[in-house]
Amino acid sequence: xxxxxxxxxxxxxxxxxxxxxxxxxxxxxxxxxxxxxxxxxxxxxxxxxxxxxxxxxxxxxxxxxxxxxxxxxxxxxxxxxxxxxxxxxxxxxxxxxxxxxxxxxxxxxxxxxxxxxxxxxxxxxxxxxxxxxxxxxxxxxxxxxxxxxxxxxxxxxxxxxxxxxxxxxxxxxxxxxxxxxxxxxxxxxxxxxxxxxxxxxxxxxxxxxxxxxxxxxxxxxxxxxxxxxxxxxxxxxxxxxxxxxx
Numbered sequence: 001x002x003x004x005x006x007x008x009x010x011x012x013x014x015x016x017x018x019x020x021x022x023x024x025x026x027x028x029x030x031x032x033x034x035x036x037x038x039x040x041x042x043x044x045x046x047x048x049x050x051x052x053x054x055x056x057x058x059x060x061x062x063x064x065x066x067x068x069x070x071x072x073x074x075x076x077x078x079x080x081x082x083x084x085x086x087x088x089x090x091x092x093x094x095x096x097x098x099x100x101x102x103x104x105x106x107x108x109x110x111x112x113x114x115x116x117x118x119x120x121x122x123x124x125x126x127x128x129x130x131x132x133x134x135x136x137x138x139x140x141x142x143x144x145x146x147x148x149x150x151x152x153x154x155x156x157x158x159x160x161x162x163x164x165x166x167x168x169x170x171x172x173x174x175x176x177x178x179x180x181x182x183x184x185x186x187x188x189x190x191x192x193x194x195x196x197x198x199x200x201x202x203x204x205x206x207x208x209x210x211x212x213x214x215x216x217x218x219x220x221x222x223x224x225x226x227x228x229x230x231x232x233x234x235x236x237x238x239x240x241x242x243x244x245x246x
Contacts, residue, residue: 060117061106068102068128069095075136076145090148090157097161101131101168108172114179122182123175126189130171134200135164142207153215155225156207162229163203166236170196173240195239199232 069079077098082091109123138160139145147156174192179185210220218224 057110057117057120060120061103061110064106064124064128065099065102068105068132069098071132072098072102072135075132076139077148082149088149088152090152090154093154093157093161094144094148094164097164098135101164101171102128104165104168104172105131105175106172108175111176112178119179119185123185126185127171127175127193130189130193130196131164131167134167134196137200138163138204138207141204142211144207147211151215153220154222155215155220156210158222158225158229159203159207159232162226162232163199165229166232167196167199169233169236169240170199173243192243195236199236203232 072095073079073081077091077094079091079095079098082088083095105127106124108127109120114120144156144160147153148160171193174189174196175185177188210217213220
């Protein structure tokens with residue numbers, strides 16, 4: 001999409017992700033979102049030799065994630081109030097998941113070729129808005145904000161962190177590919193992002209059930225919560241990786 005491209009050949013989700021004659025094949029595996037390779041080696045053709053443009057996209061990404069974090073704060077768990085001021089360990093996990101999830105959404109929007117930064121912004125908005133909506137639904141269903149900010153329940157924070165990262169992987173992967181049109185992008189997103197919707201429903205029901213069991217229940221403990229969080233991330237990574245290699 002005229003910005004950074006990360007490495008791993010993508011499976012076409014539908015027409016938007018399919019390479020066209022003369023175009024660069026899109027890249028989508030979320031396992032490479034955290035690549036530490038030289039940015040000049042993994043960027044798109046249009047910005048590979050343009051350091052100022054790369055820097056501007058980095059600033060754009062940092063600003064985008066910061067804005068997303070402000071919205072997350074309005075929806076229940078605040079980085080400033082709950083983490084920095086109150087030192088809430090459970091909130092640290094949730095905010096970490098929010099930051100990583102939003103970063104993955106923005107990273108996916110940068111993968112592929114397109115006419116300019118406006119299509120990156122559109123795809124980033126699409127994926128990030130879906131992440132915020134998913135958080136809102138899960139928080140409302142399971143009273144997550146109260147459990148984190150009032151009860152300071154560590155197990156819940158760990159589970160939600162894993163789920164947010166997993167959701168970011170799927171949603172970021174769903175907006176990768178070469179740009180064709182707004183309608184094609186929205187259609188492809190709906191087709192590719194279904195695991196995020198399904199997981200959101202499952203997590204909402206699960207957190208509602210676990211909330212009723214009480215904080216001392218074995219399934220609310222940090223150890224089992226960490227296992228569940230790892231399962232969320234592994235399943236999402238597997239989905240994105242499988243879509244990327246076929």
